[in-house]
Structure formats: structure tokens, C-alpha cells
Amino acid sequence: MLLDTCATANFATIGLVNKLQLTPSKCCFSVGALDHLTTTVNGMVSITFKSVYNEHKRTLNFLIVPNISDFVPNQLIPRERIRIPKNISVADPKFHVPAPIDMLIGAGVTLSLFSIGTINLSQDKSDLYLQNTRLGWIIAGDLEYSKKSITVETSDCLFTELKAMVEKFWSVEEILTERSNFSQEEIECENHFKHHVTRDDEGRFIVALPFKSTRVVLGESKQNGLKSLNGLLKRFENNSQLKTQYTAVIQEYLDLNHMSLIKSTQNSEGFYLPHHAVIKESSSKTKLRLVFNASAKSTSGTSLNEMLMVGPTIQDDLFSLLIRFRFHAYVILADIEKMYRRFLIREEDRK
Template identity: 45%
Template structure:
């Protein structure tokens, strides 16, 4: 019973005594904490933190495990070091994909009507599509077969006037339904999250005396898709309304497809593993200090920061990735980098 004196309680840490102790003197105040347990203190602290964080054992779903297994069995790197992956497909749903060309044609006709009233939009859009072709991120289909399911991706323009790098983005709609009501994203597995959570990354970032940030340019498009899967990424295009509509296939991992984030981040994790022996600092940062394509890392001093920066550039370049928009709270750390790779903003 609660009274003026201490109270005995049975808690998850066994019995404890707490409460007020009667005053013996007006000039002396005292507090008493008593505990008695036969349980090892290490086990008690472990239980405490588990309760505080509500942490549970991490388990992957059957589909996530299948993605991991498929990636491990099929991932490769070409002669230039770029990653080549297969799309993680739900084969049963994939077979249910209906005709998608008709809706893609109607959406493309709508895009061209938009071009008629905005010549600058057409010009910039055409430049992006031309870049896709020049970089080998898409190729023209010269002959067609019906051996495998195909999917035509409608595409449209997204304007980002405030962006410092990409004012216009071409977005491919992998969630568009085919005639059967099934989209490409319905037929793709999503995959597990393989990077650390953003809170852990940002807290660790704030602890570095020297802060370093950057991001990967066109990360998704730097990863190739096996030719066997490219028929699922077909698009329609023509440079002029006076030309016939042409058929292309995207040859790289495509933004907006359900599996793209997993495939891209998994390739970064594999690159970190491949470079662990040669570039230990950069490999550790690549594995723990990236959130999708954004790097939030740092070092204890400028010299260590310079070494980390050099290693990171070599390591990411070896996988076909280019880091850009570099910034630091110590500008001298980035003095040797080309101005084109630097961010105009500065960390405070």
C-alpha cells in the first residue's frame, strides 16, 4: 500500500523500492534507491533497450527473399564495370499482361498535341530522348516477335523550374494498365530495403566535424538491364510529326518501375562489397552513408576527408556512377574537383 514511506514494486527489472523517505531532520535531506536481483546486469540492459526501441527481429517476406536470390544469381558487370541486372518479375502476373500499345499510342498523341502549343517543350524533350539514344540507354527495335510478353511505357514531361540540374524530366508510366488491367509494376517485385534508414544516416552525418555531401548523376540509368527483359520497357517516339512513329526499348533500369529503387541501391551495396579491400573508407561510406542516390558522409579532419573523397570517386567511377553536386563545410577539401561537379550552395 502506498503511504508516507517507500513502496515495493515488482517490475520487469525485478523488485525495486521507491518513494519518499521520512525526514529525520529539517537540515538533512536524503534519497535512497535499493535494488536486489539475481539477473545478470547485461541481460537487464539488453531487455531495457529492446523495450525502449520496440525492436523486433528483421525478417524478409517470401517475395523479398526471392528478389535477393535472383539478384545474387543474375547480377553481372560488363567490361566497363557497369552493373547488368534482370528485372525481378512475378511470372504468373507477367503472363496476364494484355495489349499496352494502344494506350501508349493515345498517350503519345496527347503528348504531341502538347508539343504543338509549346515549341520549347518539344525541343527540350527531344534533346533528352536524343541523349538517351547517344548514351545507349535506349535502342530502336528493328524487328518484332511475339515470343515474350511486351509492355509499352507511356511517357510524359514533368517540369521542375526550381531544379539546379534537371529542369525537365521525362517520366515513364510503368503503372499504366494494359487492356487486361495489369500494368508492368503489377508484374514486378519491389524488393527489400537494403540501405540504412534516413534517421540513422543523418544522425551519423551530424557527428562529423568535416561534412561531405554529393549525389549520383542519373543513377538508375547507369545500370543496364539484360536484353531478355528490355522488351518490357518499350516506348514510342518520333522526332517530327512528319515521320512515322518509331519503336524503342529502354536498355537501363527505368525510374518509376517498381523494382528500380531496389535494383539501384542493391548495386551500390554490391559495389561497396567489391571495393572493400581496395577502398575500405569509401566502401564503408557507400554501404552506410547513402540514402538512395544521396551521399551524407564526413570525416574527422580535412586530410581524412580528402582521402575519403578520392577513394569514393574512384570506387563509384569503377561501377559507372558519377558523383556530382559535391559540397562541404570545408571548401578547401573540394578544391581539386572540377567546378562542374560542385554544388553552388555551401553547408553552414
């Protein structure tokens, strides 16, 4: 156990917690160390410790960290050179032997453990003292007295290893190029795309609708589509400008070959997409857009959307896009006009 008159919290190592078979409670604390280094603590545990010389004991909460410090002391100390009175009971009889630190006691508790009694063991310009505590006598100070025979190479105090902290930083900040946590449906949808995507002679992509394996039969949807269309036609009677804009958009679909007239309306098999207008006056290009409602229910209570698998999100998120603006002085923006309408649906799925 290390008594620290500067620390503002108590710490215990994961190794000690496992050895005592304790069950930690979850927490999240940011712990600052030297030179603005920080680490995050995710667990807390309650531990009771007791003096080996008397009945004094304390129960404290400890934050759990991987390591507290390297071995203390960092080298074997010749005990015969320290003149400890024979009637003194040292709290740690093996204080001179390097050993790992399992617990660190913070300043408040440390000061409360101090008792009356100090013995000066300083010699050869050293500052070495015996301090009486409720746990027994402890030794504190430096090793100047023995530098002629002992070379202290390092002085370490660490809450986390720098290497592990840097690796953790990069793993958290890295933008993954390939997701590994796809759902089963996302995996199946991506495989479906890979097996069915083709290109025609002009280079246009042809895709297949990703129907779920447990395909449900769609009910009749033509009547709902006609009902939606009749409501739209009534709006046209009261709003000639809406009719003009709507007609222009439908004509554009025909001119660009983005839709075609079905040969027969006798067979209602398939799905009829209701559509309506969304008007955006602030748009510089298209003030009116058509929105097709694939979530409209058929007579079986099922919609087209409910029959299709949902694929994974493969484009960069908004943060990744925005952060690119910090890399260069100039930014070029471009738009693929009517991008989704440039994809062809394979003929057997068009219905």
C-alpha cells in the same frame, strides 16, 4: 508485501502474477526510481489482499515489474533481541527472515492502512517502532540496535536490473546491418538478384526483371502508349519550349546509349511504357525529367509493376543518414548522375 510511504503507485512482480494465474491488462507507464533511473511498465493487474487477523481487505490495481527489491531484510535478524509485547499480533510473523518482496503498496494506500497505536522499540541509538495497521502490527525502522552482531552490507531498492536495462537500451538503439524480418517476396526478390546479376566487359551491371513466380500474361499495351504519345505531341504544338526540352532529353538518352530503337514494331509483345514530363524550375541541372509509367494497365488489366516482385529496402533510413552529420565537422555530398540509367537490363527482358 512492502508498505512504502514514498511510492506513488502499487507494484507486483511477474512471479506473483503468474503464481496467482492472473491475466494482466496492457498499459504503458514510465516509472522513475532513484537517481533519475526509469523503467517502462507494460502490464497492470487487479489484486485483492486481506488481513489474516480481521476481515479488512482491499482491491487495488498493481503495475507489473520484474523485481521490486532484493530480500527484506537482507540478513537474518535475531528475533529474541526485539522486545515485542506478547499481546501484539505481527502482520508478518516471519518479519525477521529474509524473503522476496512480491508486492509494494504506494503512499496513499499505506497511510490509509495506519491505525492508532505506536510502540517504541528503540534501543542503543536505534529508531525501531511497532506501528498498528489494519493488517496487523508492522515493524519499521533501522537496525542500529544490533550492529554489534549484524553487519548490513547493502541496502537495495530496484525496479529493474541495471544490466538488463543497459542491454535493452543497446538492442533498441542499435542500427541493424542485416534485417531478419524480410517478407517471403522480399527474400525471393533478393535471391533472384543474387542469381541473375552479372557484369559486362566494361564493368556495367546487367540485371534481370524480378518477375513473380505466378506470372500473369500481359495484355496489349501499345495502343495506350500511342494514345499517351499523341497527347504529348498535342502539348508540343502549344508549347514549343516544352518540345525543345523534351527533345533534348530524348536525344541525351540516345547519345548516352541509355535506350535503343527496336528493330520491328509489328510484334506488340512486351510492354510499352507511357511517359510524361516533370518540370522542376528550381533545379540547377535538369529542369525537365522524364517519368515512365510502369503502372499503366494493359488490356488484361495488369501492369508491368504488378508482375514484378518488390525487393527489400536496403539503404539506410533518413534518420540514420541525418545522424551522421553529428559525427564530423565537415560533410562531403556527392551525386551519381543518372545512376539507375547506368544499369543494363538483360536482353531477353528489354521487351
